[in-house]
Amino acid sequence: MLKKQKDIYLKTREKLKAYEYALTIINWDTETEAPSGALEKRSEVIGVLSSMYNDLVFNEEYINSVNYLYEHLEKCDDLFKREIIKVKKNLDSTLRLPKELIVEASIVSAKAGPAWVDAKINDDFSLFEPHLTKIVDIQKQMIKYLETDELKGYDVLLDQYEEGLTKEKYNEFFNLLKKELVPLIKEISETKYTHNLDFAKKNYPIAKQKEFAKYIASVMCFDYTRGLDKESEHPFTSGNSRYDVRLTNHYYEDYFVSSIFSMIHELGHATFEQQVSEKLDDTILGGCSAMALHESQSRFYENIVGRSYEFWKKHFPKLQEIFKEQLQDASLEDFYHYVNKAECSLIRTEADELTYPLHIMIRYDLEQALLTGEIEVKDLPTYWNKAYKDYLGVDVPNNKLGVLQDVHWAGGSFGYFPTYALGSAYSAQFFNAMKKDLNVEKEFASDNLQNVNAWLKDHVHQYGDSKKPEDILKDATGEEFNPKYYVEYLTNKYRKLYNLK
């Protein structure tokens, strides 16, 4: 009986994974090269493939096999046990939601996207407000259906993006940030900035930026036999398995560091996926679905390695060699200070390492307030602007540069933003542990990052989804999530950068 049920499960899994594979490649194609005229027909095809996928998920025989295996977990090996627990959890969520609500959610989101674009272009929140009101309402309904004994309210959504993370932990985290970072940022904003940043305003030809991006990929030991890089409007990483990991970058002639750090960031995600153990091939655990854990790796490479003095001590000469003319008068010190300049600003995606988490904190607070009904959608701009003034000290001149800047809410992604800040905090905790095993100054300044990669493979990457993120963190660092490492890391780094005592 177990064998029979397992067979049913494995055969269906193989089919589901084949659909996912096809949809991933089609999506990659859409984002990187498909002609605009193809997209209407394409969305119909995606609809048909998705509906065949859902037919499989809702197939009774399959559901029964998952339930049977879940009831006989003791007969499964550890890896398969983990897989079945994950599948059962997702399946239960899916089955608990009424089909009409799922359909309604997708219709509402499909309309909200263009409305958000319109609202942003016209700087008119009222064009988006009715859509967002519906989205918040649907999120509230979904929460009701999905609540369990362990997970209530906003926690239901938070857990979807980072298994095991709840308001309790996030509150502790963000409260510490509020307490420690807000005053530090204020102090920094009052110091006088003395570095020469003229070089940053020059023009950096894209072909040469690409040359440096390839150099960075080799420093990070990206395996091009199992991946590739390309261009797209917004950089992202996409993978089907450790054998096929793809990332994109975007290049601006007048903002050259953007492509450097987005390359390192995406390569961080990609390195994670390429280093998942081959033991997880063909399972559903061969990639990491925990958003904050994934982000912790991209942020580790981007900020902790990529914005370190040691890294640029080694690689700035190469950058200067490629951009002879533009960087002839720039010193390593200037460059290092430029890529670590802290500045209170309006736009999350352009924020520096220090102020970034406060942008997230503001969204976290507002999401929560919307879902509890504490505030209403129509008052969102007011609360948004107040929070930016309170925490970052900036005046928001319009909604385009304020509450309308991110697409996430239009897509119904509530509970996703907090993972961005959490990822950075995890990365600092990993860094603290890594220091015990590696001479990080030496490693960051090496020809390549193979030893850093190897440490992260051993402690994080190899596991993919086969361990809970909280267990990976605990086993790698010897303790549960502790935001103090993040605050310490930022405080030390920025006090030193700004010569504060």
Add this chain to the structure above:
Amino acid sequence: MLKKQKDIYLKTREKLKAYEYALTIINWDTETEAPSGALEKRSEVIGVLSSMYNDLVFNEEYINSVNYLYEHLEKCDDLFKREIIKVKKNLDSTLRLPKELIVEASIVSAKAGPAWVDAKINDDFSLFEPHLTKIVDIQKQMIKYLETDELKGYDVLLDQYEEGLTKEKYNEFFNLLKKELVPLIKEISETKYTHNLDFAKKNYPIAKQKEFAKYIASVMCFDYTRGLDKESEHPFTSGNSRYDVRLTNHYYEDYFVSSIFSMIHELGHATFEQQVSEKLDDTILGGCSAMALHESQSRFYENIVGRSYEFWKKHFPKLQEIFKEQLQDASLEDFYHYVNKAECSLIRTEADELTYPLHIMIRYDLEQALLTGEIEVKDLPTYWNKAYKDYLGVDVPNNKLGVLQDVHWAGGSFGYFPTYALGSAYSAQFFNAMKKDLNVEKEFASDNLQNVNAWLKDHVHQYGDSKKPEDILKDATGEEFNPKYYVEYLTNKYRKLYNLK
């Protein structure tokens, strides 16, 4: 009842088309950018998707719906009638073959591919011989299963690649070529060649070749909102619908005309697909599956337009502008003669317009002889070499440059080669008809080919698969396939080029 059966049919069609779409995109990705390490897992996924596709095709409800609709054709409109007849024919073929034979064929081909590569690299036919023997045997078995009252022997295979084309028509065609072209080629090979071709040996940077390829695409009015071009090892065209037509090219620094003519050739295929009527959207008739008819369009643009004097009178100055240095001493006359140089050679894919069909004729004769058992696989090299000597007057120094040059037979494609020559012959017949409506000299020398495109859209492209190729030819030209136009076209063109009386 009709409505119910039609619903079943249409729902299945939608799903089958979604699988085809996914497989086309995955294949495009494989050919143009997928990392090498991804391919093993990928072939497993393709296997799963193909098997889900086959499950749908072999579904009894679907088969019944096709049979029901076929029995009630009188109740279908013309377009749907044509669709059902095509589907029924393909389905019957599929169902007539024992599943074991299909599986055996795919296993044999999967092994034959690498064996062929090995044999070619090592110039050792004996490494490929046992595989080809099995392939020929399987083809013979397939023919037995697929024979009908109308189609016997080799005709079964020929019809698969070009509906309605049989040995009788091909024999007439190739006999005429033998009679008319072999002596002409001999005559040409005895004339003295006087043009200066030094420019052809120079180095042509790939970036500039790409610039000219884009220029050609604009001359041919390729619609980039519904398509794209890219690079791959072997140029090809691929499409999902008129809304997404993609082509590839390959660039050689030391052989610049290669990329020009393969670009025009693939754009010919692509123009066909982009100009199919939107009335055929979502049907199975929205692209052309007749190989010779498709090839007639690529060859029309490549040879009849692209190797005409008028075309280069207009566009050679642009080419000279891009390759100032390389072409400064070359004249239009030199270039025109260079791209039309007739020369007996060993390799089909590098053959010129005049000698090309003889390469095909040799393959056609040999395929037939193999299938009737007139010759055995082990003797194939001997017969191959003799045919090249008899018809092209060349000595084949080894099998690598002889019988092992093409991959087609390793893939089990018997009956496909002849469509290559037939396509050229069709194109000459279309050209003859076009001349009655258009001033072709003027059109070929225009800024762009919009009027040529429009004529071909009206007479050929719009129909996609909704008419039989023989009907398209007949309606467009006023008569059935007649190879005399091709022979006349080649004879006139080459006698003039070589100053023969």
